[in-house]
Amino acid sequence: MDATLKNTVALVTGASSGIGAATARRLAAEGAAVALVARRGDRLDELAATIGDSALVVQADVTARDQAVGAVDRTIERFGRLDTVVNNAGIMLLGPALDASLDDWDRMVALNVQGLLYVTRAALPHLVRAAADSPRGVADLVNISSTAGRVARPGSSVYNLTKTGLVAFSDAVRQELIGQRVRVSVVEPGTVDTELTDHLGDGIREAAQRQTSSIEAMRPEDVADAIAYIVTRERRVAVNEMLVRAGDQT
Numbered sequence: 001m002d003a004t005l006k007n008t009v010a011l012v013t014g015a016s017s018g019i020g021a022a023t024a025r026r027l028a029a030e031g032a033a034v035a036l037v038a039r040r041g042d043r044l045d046e047l048a049a050t051i052g053d054s055a056l057v058v059q060a061d062v063t064a065r066d067q068a069v070g071a072v073d074r075t076i077e078r079f080g081r082l083d084t085v086v087n088n089a090g091i092m093l094l095g096p097a098l099d100a101s102l103d104d105w106d107r108m109v110a111l112n113v114q115g116l117l118y119v120t121r122a123a124l125p126h127l128v129r130a131a132a133d134s135p136r137g138v139a140d141l142v143n144i145s146s147t148a149g150r151v152a153r154p155g156s157s158v159y160n161l162t163k164t165g166l167v168a169f170s171d172a173v174r175q176e177l178i179g180q181r182v183r184v185s186v187v188e189p190g191t192v193d194t195e196l197t198d199h200l201g202d203g204i205r206e207a208a209q210r211q212t213s214s215i216e217a218m219r220p221e222d223v224a225d226a227i228a229y230i231v232t233r234e235r236r237v238a239v240n241e242m243l244v245r246a247g248d249q250t
């Protein structure tokens with residue numbers, strides 16, 4: 001594989017499982033040093049061991065503002081720069097609004113929105129700097145939305161809210177940063193086989209699994225491929241948005 005991202009540094013949130021872990025592995029294979037951010041340090045250690053010295057484990061809860069900022073700071077301390085940020089950490093808690101748990105809603109907003117904002121705000125000045133002094137002449141912010149960022153469904157209202165909101169946020173920031181050569185992209189995966197549905201309550205989890213049981217889910221590596229495609233483009237190309245559904249998904 002070409003080391004297109006050689007001498008660059010990436011930070012991936014939610015790197016302890018699923019899409020984030022696959023993305024971290026893939027960016028490392030493309031030559032990037034990678035900061036692995038999530039709460040489960042043991043899982044990050046295991047992943048880092050497979051990547052080697054170019055991986056940095058940063059155990060952090062990005063819903064805590066100081067920890068999100070600290071994750072970016074530690075990446076800069078260790079590697080001196082930051083070229084690629086993948087805001088991937090997210091949670092999906094489904095159920096009808098009528099009797100929804102406000103705690104569930106708080107958790108989704110705290111991670112899918114606020115956590116993403118904290119990491120983004122801390123990272124942006126570093127991305128601008130990296131774009132200015134890198135031979136590639138570009139830096140990337142990739143935010144992971146969902147098909148739920150495009151299509152609202154019953155039972156998914158607040159997940160829809162968070163994933164739709166980040167599409168609008170990303171596009172506004174994208175336009176602001178064009179002159180600084182920081183690309184801002186959104187990836188909207190369809191059904192991917194990860195731990196995402198493990199957090200659903202009994203009953204809702206089974207219903208969600210039944211809904212997708214007739215299709216072959218994507219693998220986390222399929223989404224990592226999409227992300228790698230985006231961040232390895234030459235500076236003249238900007239993939240603003242990528243919707244990647246499972247092949248059988250309507």
Ligand code: NDP
Nearest residue numbers: 014016017018019039040061062089090146192194195196
């Ligand atoms: P996983 O549940 O496998 O991964 C979620 C990741 O987020 C984990 O690494 C988890 O690590 C991390 N995370 C959770 N809470 C926090 C926190 N407070 N601070 C830091 N990290 C946290 O799910 P996926 O890989 O599927 O999800 C990744 C993204 O993809 C999410 O944004 C999701 O909405 C999106 N997505 C997923 C789809 C799917 O079908 N799987 C479809 C469309 C979008 P830890 O618990 O160690 O902190």
